[in-house]
Amino acid sequence: MLESYLKSRLIEKKILLMTHIVLGYPSFEECFKIIETMVNAGVDLMELQIPFSEPIADGPVILHANQKSLAEGSTVEKCLDFAQNVTRSFDIPFLFMSYYNILFKYGIDRFAVAMAERNMKGAIVPDLPPEEGQDYLNAMKQYNLDPIFIFSPTTPDERMNYLASFGRGFIYCVARKGVTGLDTDFSGQLNKYLERCRMATHLPLALGFGVKDKNDIDFLKGKTDIAVIGTQTIRLVEKKGVGAVGEFIGSLR
Amino acid sequence: MIDRGYYEGFGGAYLPEILVATFDDLEDKFIKAKNDPSFWQEYTDIMSTYSCRPTPVTFAENLTNHFNGARIYIKREDLNHTGAHKVNNVMGQGLLVKRMGKTRVIAETGAGQHGVATATMAAKFGFKCTIYMGEVDVQRQRPNVFWMDRLGAEVIPVREGTRILKDAINEAFRDWVGNMDMTHYVLGTACGPHPFPEMVSYFQSIIGKEARKQILDKEGRLPSRIYACVGGGSNALGIFKGFLNDPVELVGVEAGGRGLDSGRHAARLSSKDASIGVAQGYKTYFLQDSDGQMKETHSVAAGLDYVGVSPILAYLKESGRVRFESATDREVVDAMSLTIKKEGLIPALESAHAFVQAFKEAPKLSKEDIILINQSGRGDKDIFTVADAFDDPRWKEFIKKKAEEYNA
Ligand SMILES: Cc1ncc(COP(=O)(O)O)c(C=O)c1O
Numbered sequence: 291m292l293e294s295y296l297k298s299r300l301i302e303k304k305i306l307l308m309t310h311i312v313l314g315y316p317s318f319e320e321c322f323k324i325i326e327t328m329v330n331a332g333v334d335l336m337e338l339q340i341p342f343s344e345p346i347a348d349g350p351v352i353l354h355a356n357q358k359s360l361a362e363g364s365t366v367e368k369c370l371d372f373a374q375n376v377t378r379s380f381d382i383p384f385l386f387m388s389y390y391n392i393l394f395k396y397g398i399d400r401f402a403v404a405m406a407e408r409n410m411k412g413a414i415v416p417d418l419p420p421e422e423g424q425d426y427l428n429a430m431k432q433y434n435l436d437p438i439f440i441f442s443p444t445t446p447d448e449r450m451n452y453l454a455s456f457g458r459g460f461i462y463c464v465a466r467k468g469v470t471g472l473d474t475d476f477s478g479q480l481n482k483y484l485e486r487c488r489m490a491t492h493l494p495l496a497l498g499f500g501v502k503d504k505n506d507i508d509f510l511k512g513k514t515d516i517a518v519i520g521t522q523t524i525r526l527v528e529k530k531g532v533g534a535v536g537e538f539i540g541s542l543r
Numbered sequence: 544m545i546d547r548g549y550y551e552g553f554g555g556a557y558l559p560e561i562l563v564a565t566f567d568d569l570e571d572k573f574i575k576a577k578n579d580p581s582f583w584q585e586y587t588d589i590m591s592t593y594s595c596r597p598t599p600v601t602f603a604e605n606l607t608n609h610f611n612g613a614r615i616y617i618k619r620e621d622l623n624h625t626g627a628h629k630v631n632n633v634m635g636q637g638l639l640v641k642r643m644g645k646t647r648v649i650a651e652t653g654a655g656q657h658g659v660a661t662a663t664m665a666a667k668f669g670f671k672c673t674i675y676m677g678e679v680d681v682q683r684q685r686p687n688v689f690w691m692d693r694l695g696a697e698v699i700p701v702r703e704g705t706r707i708l709k710d711a712i713n714e715a716f717r718d719w720v721g722n723m724d725m726t727h728y729v730l731g732t733a734c735g736p737h738p739f740p741e742m743v744s745y746f747q748s749i750i751g752k753e754a755r756k757q758i759l760d761k762e763g764r765l766p767s768r769i770y771a772c773v774g775g776g777s778n779a780l781g782i783f784k785g786f787l788n789d790p791v792e793l794v795g796v797e798a799g800g801r802g803l804d805s806g807r808h809a810a811r812l813s814s815k816d817a818s819i820g821v822a823q824g825y826k827t828y829f830l831q832d833s834d835g836q837m838k839e840t841h842s843v844a845a846g847l848d849y850v851g852v853s854p855i856l857a858y859l860k861e862s863g864r865v866r867f868e869s870a871t872d873r874e875v876v877d878a879m880s881l882t883i884k885k886e887g888l889i890p891a892l893e894s895a896h897a898f899v900q901a902f903k904e905a906p907k908l909s910k911e912d913i914i915l916i917n918q919s920g921r922g923d924k925d926i927f928t929v930a931d932a933f934d935d936p937r938w939k940e941f942i943k944k945k946a947e948e949y950n951a
Contacts, residue, residue, distance in 0.1 A: 343704065343836040344822045346716050347559045353703060366834045390557055391821045395835030417557045417824065421547060442561040467561060468721030
């Protein structure tokens with residue numbers, strides 16, 4: 291179970307790292323190398339985004355990665371094959387992240403089976419609130435997979451409790467308004483929000499959107515259990531290539 | 544989230560968590576306004592003094608004689624201020640924005656009609672305004688871009704994805720998730736997450752309310768068939784809603800583009816190419832591949848060139864209440880041309896789709912039958928596209944001269 295894995299890791303580490311990549315960008319081969327580098331550098335878990343043509347919650351960097359991956363011929367089947375290979379090769383938990391249409395078109399149940407067969411641990415589906423997700427929730431439960439739900443600063447306390455009642459594994463806390471890839475102000479405002487998140491659930495908390503360096507992660511220590519690095523590594527690979535990833539991840543904790 | 548807004552399985556609100564509170568608030572304000580009798584009064588007042596409501600229905604005598612079948616009437620949404628039905632929705636949402644106390648509006652636009660209407664409303668009500676428009680549409684609808692600029696709106700060309708309407712909607716959402724506190728997203732058609740389909744078709748229902756009364760006053764009986772073009776579905780739902788409980792056949796006409804067999808079209812409900820999916824926050828028929836990736840669409844009419852369609856229309860299709868057809872680019876230009884020559888009316892390329900299907904069916908109907916076409920907008924904005932379609936030599940000469948003047 292993801293939750294117990296995270297809690298046992300947290301005994302040894304003050305804060306865990308989760309990274310996010312877009313499958314097939316820049317290519318599946320390079321994705322594999324990026325994952326290898328990240329695992330070796332001590333990343334604790336990873337989310338693998340299956341590209342979608344309409345990634346409405348993503349900012350320019352991840353949006354382009356989605357578009358390029360699709361233009362290069364990525365398919366859901368290729369992503370599943372890749373996931374198989376990755377979970378066999380590396381010993382950390384992997385999650386899928388994608389938009390609901392990808393699961394819906396594949397067939398919710400069939401998708402859950404495919405995840406379980408590949409030893410994926412769970413999924414993050416940012417455009418699927420629990421109100422719309424009955425089929426998904428049932429399938430995830432049946433195949434012992436964790437549905438990760440999202441808190442945002444605009445979520446009232448009552449709704450946080452409601453969301454937490456469906457979530458398993460951990461809760462993904464979005465740091466601010468806006469899409470992925472913009473700057474986040476790591477300051478007092480965020481403290482208050484994270485306190486609200488903590489009150490709402492016993493699950494570990496991950497904080498994502500705008501986390502980019504050691505300063506940000508130092509700020510988050512003791513306030514959140516997992517720091518999520520998304521856009522920043524994609525930018526780094528674009529600018530400096532896969533080779534720069536190891537040093538970057540190493541510099542964060 | 545209060546109400547899911549489902550129409551027999553179509554619709555819903557597939558929202559990122561950050562927007563849930565904003566949608567709850569919007570729905571709350573909309574329901575309050577709807578239940579407040581003074582709101583509809585305020586709405587019809589502004590539509591009659593600022594726009595041109597009620598818009599007339601025109602008896603198309605020459606077209607009727609030409610086809611020698613059904614009596615053809617045309618509902619004149621082109622006579623609205625800003626030249627299309629879009630303003631009905633925009634002014635309604637504008638009044639809601641005032642009630643919500645927000646100060647900025649954003650919108651997507653395809654043909655530019657919704658963008659111009661939103662920029663106009665923003666100018667009148669004193670809101671800041673940003674319009675997202677696909678780069679392809681910026682190219683083909685330059686006159687509307689010019690007017691949005693003049694009206695003080697910021698027009699942002701969208702270079703992502705297929706660079707048309709759906710991509711503009713994505714960008715508008717991306718703006719909104721960062722700025723919802725003071726910004727309202729004026730969605731332009733009866734699509735998107737609940738409550739948009741319901742809200743937009745509520746404001747547009749003014750078309751059908753008026754048309755039903757007007758036809759009954761003139762003819763003392765109801766039309767046999769009603770034709771409307773379908774982009775997202777707002778003008779079609781607007782007129783159809785007035786007749787849902789009547790024995791009237793309702794016909795929605797989608798963009799057949801280069802033909803249904805070409806794959807280059809935007810026919811979601813009248814072709815076999817679309818399937819049910821979830822994107823842009825709602826469930827409906829989308830033109831998508833087997834993985835769920837949205838496909839490129841094509842139409843000569845920028846306002847019909849959209850991958851999804853109103854969940855309310857998807858439901859009315861499945862229930863059999865509305866029939867869906869398509870019209871090709873070529874048929875559309877021919878129908879537009881005939882309407883101009885016979886009636887002195889210039890329908891928008893979008894609206895001309897409805898005329899195509901009406902013209903196919905009118906001769907087969909009896910002289911006792913009445914048909915009603917919704918002319919959703921006027922064609923002035925299409926001058927560049929239409930001039931190209933007619934390969935007009937004098938227009939080309941004019942453009943060349945103008946270019947020389949600018950180069951000099
Ligand atoms: C004149 C006109 N008619 C129709 C449409 C299509 O939209 P809808 O299907 O929402 O009426 C547009 C959209 O831009 C338009 O400008």
